[in-house]
Amino acid sequence: MIRFNNDYNHGAFASILKELGATNSTSYAGYGEDEWCDKAETIIKKLVDNDDALIKFIPGATQANYVVIAAALSSVQSVIAADTGHINCHEAASIENTGHKILELPNTDGKITAQQIAACAKAYYDQDEPEYLTEPKMVYLSFPTEKGTLYSKKEIKEIHDVCTKYGMYLFVDGARMGYGLGSEKNDLTLKDFAELTDVFYIGGTKCGALFGEALIITAQDLKYRFKAYMKQNGAVLAKGWLMGLQFATMLESGEYFEAAKRADVLAMQIKKAFEDKGVPFAVESFTNQQFVILTEQQKQELAQKYYFEDEGDTQRFCTSWATTEDEVDMLVTDIEKL
Amino acid sequence: MIRFNNDYNHGAFASILKELGATNSTSYAGYGEDEWCDKAETIIKKLVDNDDALIKFIPGATQANYVVIAAALSSVQSVIAADTGHINCHEAASIENTGHKILELPNTDGKITAQQIAACAKAYYDQDEPEYLTEPKMVYLSFPTEKGTLYSKKEIKEIHDVCTKYGMYLFVDGARMGYGLGSEKNDLTLKDFAELTDVFYIGGTKCGALFGEALIITAQDLKYRFKAYMKQNGAVLAKGWLMGLQFATMLESGEYFEAAKRADVLAMQIKKAFEDKGVPFAVESFTNQQFVILTEQQKQELAQKYYFEDEGDTQRFCTSWATTEDEVDMLVTDIEKL
Amino acid sequence: MIRFNNDYNHGAFASILKELGATNSTSYAGYGEDEWCDKAETIIKKLVDNDDALIKFIPGATQANYVVIAAALSSVQSVIAADTGHINCHEAASIENTGHKILELPNTDGKITAQQIAACAKAYYDQDEPEYLTEPKMVYLSFPTEKGTLYSKKEIKEIHDVCTKYGMYLFVDGARMGYGLGSEKNDLTLKDFAELTDVFYIGGTKCGALFGEALIITAQDLKYRFKAYMKQNGAVLAKGWLMGLQFATMLESGEYFEAAKRADVLAMQIKKAFEDKGVPFAVESFTNQQFVILTEQQKQELAQKYYFEDEGDTQRFCTSWATTEDEVDMLVTDIEKL
């Protein structure tokens, strides 16, 4: 069986394992205060062209999301997100568990617009004493979205402007950042994200690392005591260098970007195969996640050789940094036979 | 410089890295629903001689502690702990952050007694309507303690009996379980812990794994929806098999136990060296952590070649699964020269 | 200016003030452990025909709502409510502040159906390991709803059956209970609520008391340590007898029910006046709240003599236990002149 069900079903780049082996008899300082984290920090600051950014490594994306949001918001503040946002659907109400309401906006293909966000903010900020409501203080976006779609630079700029107008933070969940940057339709860079958001992350877990997300915090007031929020939520790994090593290795060589781009290209081959076969799509995606609508028979046939995610009405096929051309060729051939 | 500052300054057993390499091109199901976690679960159930236990792997010890406590307690319930307990001093109030008061009891060499616990419980449970107080519903112990000391089987039994009497859960933080089990003074087994506690864990991070703690939950009502508590707190690793693989590898071979035992033996050599030198101890420990009281001059001399943890009045010297005989020989020689 | 803007703009029944005066030199035990609370409890137990119910008095409705929900739910459990539910719109995210997600269902005239609730519950309970979701464990309804509408006995029974099927609590917010019971369209009794719900309350603040809500808890496990949850959230009034006295006075005489019924009758006169004038309604209500859609000119004319709540698209006119026939006659005349 070949797994197209998600992008976190393989270990890590061979280069990472090699480096782990090479350093296994070296001892390091704990809690991220080591040379590897320093090195990864330097590389990332250069990539985002921001020397003042606070760079922190967090083991998982759910943690990254709720720790950032909990650190940013007071208990009478809330976060605006698409109803399909990962924090709203897949994280067991971790945001509410920290005491914050998510103000859901209806998505279009996984995205929300500056207009929607502005309307939501305005409804609050234009009132005199809206004490029976919470203050929308942050906007959460995913790039790419949970539907595989992308925000354009223009869209992010517009959202950034709304956030600036109302004094709201902009937070971009980049769990699949590599696949977003690598898409043929993308026009955003890491530097853009550092300029247009207050905090975002470069996802490792789904893009070739064993685990780990690299947070880039540019907003000055979000940096204060941030590590204490991490510690309080168990997000400070004892052997922090394990994450520094991984990010330094895959970002310095560029393997992070190349492997994700290749996964996008492979996804486009799968996309074309489904299109040629006349299989309808739930949403048009130019990244590694493809959402199709199979017939019951098509599902059964493909399920004999492949794992994919069956969400009832829709089926997701996912490539990853580890997906091979052979695997995709085989799938394409089997789609053609449907 | 040689690190005796803590027991989490090296990577992992070579056997673990080897297995990671061997399986790196294999794909696995996510979130701990894989063959490695199944295997590790089977091994642990056998070690604790309890087929009904719920076994879960959690990336870090702070997470393990607060997720267990948050899952166990309602918001009007509290946890009894030594004032020196890790949850009370080193975890940035993670317990209070989940809404629970820690009822601190004064420690003796890092330990609390059944009598103290009984008095605390009685003060609450003997009242008619103690609605202005929280209900002590759990007892948290560390084995070994943060001072390197051990509870005896008799002591754990007595505490277990108090817990049973008042309907309180007994939770043992086993972040350093290996070093406890390996001590020449220990009379407890993993099976004993499974019988005498409601939940405890076998620490990986400090005992030879890259990261990870193996939770053993025996109390029936603590099992309910436990994975949702983990997910809500970001403690479900996407690539869960990484922890299953580590625990399966080091527990099956017995390397986990042997390496910790060796570290204890090496710590006893350091202990003897300090004793012979007439250096006073803050507490007598028979595990891998040794707490001594150095003079300013002694500190400076040892600090030239070794990292150790200077806590002001006390200095901690720690061996670990990765400490070598050569390193200890060198330290012993240098202690002799003081 | 005459206030039709809400139903909490006057003090209390004269009988209550009289009793306060008569007892002002009497001393009482604190925290609700007094003769007045005992008396009110006895009266309420008789009204709901349930001797085992736990009766508690809480100063305000927001408190009553979030204390009940916080006491009922673990942190991985959530509450189902209409998107228009008071807890979802008017209470500054007090539920999320206690750590719980509200699963909003789209309302029809302020109501949700057993079918909607069943679908929501089924989506969770039919899954094997829905650990990325929270467990819907309670259903919150308002009677009357925030739109002035009523659930019928049949509808409540159906919802009760869904709750029973999935092991969910049914909680009815009765902040305006009097106006619901007094409506010409109502077919439910307090006894029905005690039988068909797990917890509900008889609202005092909006129905003739200075303040206070009388909680009736019938579910056995919700009774445990309930007063501690109240205390922890500042909902145990030091001079608890003030609430016992109010409920005993207005419930024993029946004034609570009569005054609310009269307010409903007066609201029907306003309803008829708007209907006769051809003013459209946002929703058809048979209780003390009437939601109409006025033209800008109509708004301005009525605003010269009356306070009413302008919610943008809709205008709310509210009668209360304190509204007089003269006030309503005047308003009706002015509506006729529009």
Add this chain to the structure above:
Amino acid sequence: MIRFNNDYNHGAFASILKELGATNSTSYAGYGEDEWCDKAETIIKKLVDNDDALIKFIPGATQANYVVIAAALSSVQSVIAADTGHINCHEAASIENTGHKILELPNTDGKITAQQIAACAKAYYDQDEPEYLTEPKMVYLSFPTEKGTLYSKKEIKEIHDVCTKYGMYLFVDGARMGYGLGSEKNDLTLKDFAELTDVFYIGGTKCGALFGEALIITAQDLKYRFKAYMKQNGAVLAKGWLMGLQFATMLESGEYFEAAKRADVLAMQIKKAFEDKGVPFAVESFTNQQFVILTEQQKQELAQKYYFEDEGDTQRFCTSWATTEDEVDMLVTDIEKL
């Protein structure tokens, strides 16, 4: 039986009930946006000589305490308090329930010193990266303390200076403010409290009101969205004018201050009687609470005619604004007969 058990066992000043009667047919705006609250606000601003203070009325003292603390602290910040502080012993862990650790300092006669506070703050702020600890950001004091003792102006100034040095808020719980101000040993004024603290309150519940505490917030950043924190915690009373009316009435006439002072004078008579009898005191208090150590026989004799609070080792006798000279004469006579 005569109650000396606490200071909240009677209704309210007759003047308050009279005003409630006089205004019962008047309608008011809700949620504290009314003429009575305006009036009380004006009176209080004059009393504290601070026009910019934010004045808010909160139904109860537990609410006042935890709402202020939750509004002031981020989740990685904590509050310093005496171990005997009301928030630490009598409020069911309401502070921890909002996510904050209380850093307890050992009390001397209910008080803590500037030196103790400075040491606690220094231990945190002098460290480089104390991310495993929470930031002490507020100091909580009670005036008078739970033991009836008073801070002097000099002591409050010293504590204020420590708070200023470390950027910590100073919060004074004034649930019994009247009895503090009225004591023969007091040298502090309301104006002093407004100058030397960031937030404090004038207690109503224990000093002659039916219920209610008047918060005075002088720190600019604590004012932001404060009413939303109140609403979120159910501390915005629908009929807010009830509190405005009470504070306006009793503060304008000065009855608040006179009655508390008289209670202190009566307490001094009880104090003298116990002293003359040779009954030992647990603590020397010059306010309305007296803590004595009775023999079992003395307890039994006095318990025949009086309620007092038996705390095991100590017995508390409390006068209040409602205590009469006759009641005290009778008690004094009975003490003499012991």
